[in-house]
Amino acid sequence: MSEKKHKYPWNHIIGFVLSIALTFLAAWTALSSDLPVMWIIISIMVLAVIQALIQLFMFMHIVEKGAGDAPWNMMFHAAVVAAIVVSGSLFTMSFGFTHDHGGGEHETEQHEEQGAHEGH
Amino acid sequence: MSENVHNNVPLEYSTDEGQNSIIGFWIFLAAEISLFATLFATYAVLFSRTADAMEPAELFQPGIVLVMTVLLLTSSFTCGLAIHFMRQGSLKGTQILLGITLLLGMTFIGFEIYEFIHYVSEGVTLQSSAYWSAFYILAGTHGIHVMVGIGWMIGIIIQLFQHGLTAFTARKVFIVGLYWHFLDVIWIFIFTGVYLIGMVV
Numbered sequence: 001m002s003e004k005k006h007k008y009p010w011n012h013i014i015g016f017v018l019s020i021a022l023t024f025l026a027a028w029t030a031l032s033s034d035l036p037v038m039w040i041i042i043s044i045m046v047l048a049v050i051q052a053l054i055q056l057f058m059f060m061h062i063v064e065k066g067a068g069d070a071p072w073n074m075m076f077h078a079a080v081v082a083a084i085v086v087s088g089s090l091f092t093m094s095f096g097f098t099h100d101h102g103g104g105e106h107e108t109e110q111h112e113e114q115g116a117h118e119g120h
Numbered sequence: 121m122s123e124n125v126h127n128n129v130p131l132e133y134s135t136d137e138g139q140n141s142i143i144g145f146w147i148f149l150a151a152e153i154s155l156f157a158t159l160f161a162t163y164a165v166l167f168s169r170t171a172d173a174m175e176p177a178e179l180f181q182p183g184i185v186l187v188m189t190v191l192l193l194t195s196s197f198t199c200g201l202a203i204h205f206m207r208q209g210s211l212k213g214t215q216i217l218l219g220i221t222l223l224l225g226m227t228f229i230g231f232e233i234y235e236f237i238h239y240v241s242e243g244v245t246l247q248s249s250a251y252w253s254a255f256y257i258l259a260g261t262h263g264i265h266v267m268v269g270i271g272w273m274i275g276i277i278i279q280l281f282q283h284g285l286t287a288f289t290a291r292k293v294f295i296v297g298l299y300w301h302f303l304d305v306i307w308i309f310i311f312t313g314v315y316l317i318g319m320v321v
Contacts, residue, residue, distance in 0.1 A: 009204040009285035012308040023189050023311070030316040031182055040320050048312040054306045059200040060301045066126070066133030073145040078150035089161035 015058030022047050022054075130207050130291040138291040145295045149302050156306055159261060160313060163205035163254040167321070173248035176318035177257070179239060185315045188231045189307065196304040203297050210283050214293060218277050221300065225270050232263050245299055258314065262306055269303055 017021045030040055056062045062071045124136050132138050170176075199221040205213030224256075236256070239245075246256045276296050283289050 007208075009201055012183040012197060012200045012204060015200070016193070019193050019196075020190065023186070023193065026316060027182060027186055030320050037320055041317055044312050044316050048308050051308045055196065055301050055305050055308075059196060060201075060298055064130075066129035067142065068139075070143045074146045075153075078153035082153050082160070085154070085157040086161045086164055090164050090304060092214060093165040 011058045015054045019051050019054050022051050128171045130294075131285065131287050132206075132294040133204075134287045135291075138287055141291055142295060142298075145298055150297065152302065152306075155260070156258075156309075159254075159258045160309065163258050163314065166254040167302035169250040170252070173246070173252055174242065174244050176251070177321070179242060179244060180315055180319050182315075182319065184231060184235060185311065187291075188228055188235075189311050191224050191228045192304050192307050195221045195228065196301050198224065198298050199300045203294060206285060206290060206293055209285065211280065214285070215277055215280055218273060218293070222270060222277070224275050225266055225273075225300075229263060229266055229270070232259070232266075255314065259310060262303065262310055265303055265306070267302055269296070272299070 024068065029043055029047070033040065035043070056075060058073075060071075061067065062075060088101045126134050126139075132142065198217045200216035202214050202221065205217060235261075244252050246253055273296055276292050279289055279292065
């Protein structure tokens with residue numbers, strides 16, 4: 001397993017070819033496939049996450065001798081925080097109050113605000 | 121420098137100082153991820169709030185964005201190869217590949233500046249609407265990070281000429297490499313979340 005034995009940087013080359021292929025696959029999915037928009041968004045986001053993992057594991061040596069547990073710990077928790085920040089913001093700001101759960105005063109107000117925004 | 125020398129690990133990990141610096145840099149990258157998470161969240165919330173300005177789908181061009189993505193992916197690859205050559209002890213190889221990475225990064229920035237100038241000439245600026253403010257801030261913050269990376273990498277190449285490959289410079293090359301790969305990770309999400317989704321919706 002020692003680094004010196006790998007004379008040829010195979011995992012860099014495989015990682016590079018894979019990321020180029022995934023980029024074009026994502027572009028094709030978005031621009032030329034006939035999938036419904038929701039499925040396009042889900043599948044290209046999955047492709048992006050796979051590409052990010054390729055970078056982390058094949059290029060950034062996130063797990064290797066000498067590095068310890070800290071790097072993947074950092075990246076894993078940062079990714080969780082990022083997912084919560086983005087999906088939480090979307091949930092509260094864009095989707096949170098658009099459903100009518102029995103017509104409370106507060107919710108009606110939010111509806112009017114949404115309507116005003118969409119009027120633009 | 122540290123008195124503890126570790127064997128059986130690559131040169132950049134061979135001192136305690138090197139190991140701690142690298143772990144510290146991973147902590148910095150985690151903080152950078154939360155910075156970009158807030159910008160992505162802002163962008164996602166303000167999506168489609170274009171007011172009277174143009175829609176992104178009218179303005180984004182698949183060609184130039186794909187070229188930029190391929191440029192940055194290739195630069196990430198050459199930067200990874202630079203670390204590979206460094207671990208084989210080749211100073212020349214490290215310098216040449218860092219130099220190629222630098223050129224690819226500069227070309228990327230050139231395209232991004234051209235892209236922004238093109239958008240502004242179409243009448244879409246930072247002030248046009250909430251959506252476009254979020255777009256310019258997100259893409260611009262990434263662009264500034266790339267520019268900082270270019271300056272940093274020039275400094276590291278100069279230090280390689282001055283000192284050759286030591287535990288000290290190897291650690292620096294490895295860390296600038298981590299930074300460069302990280303910029304590529306962020307760009308993947310900008311490419312997907314901003315450009316592709318912007319062209320679809």
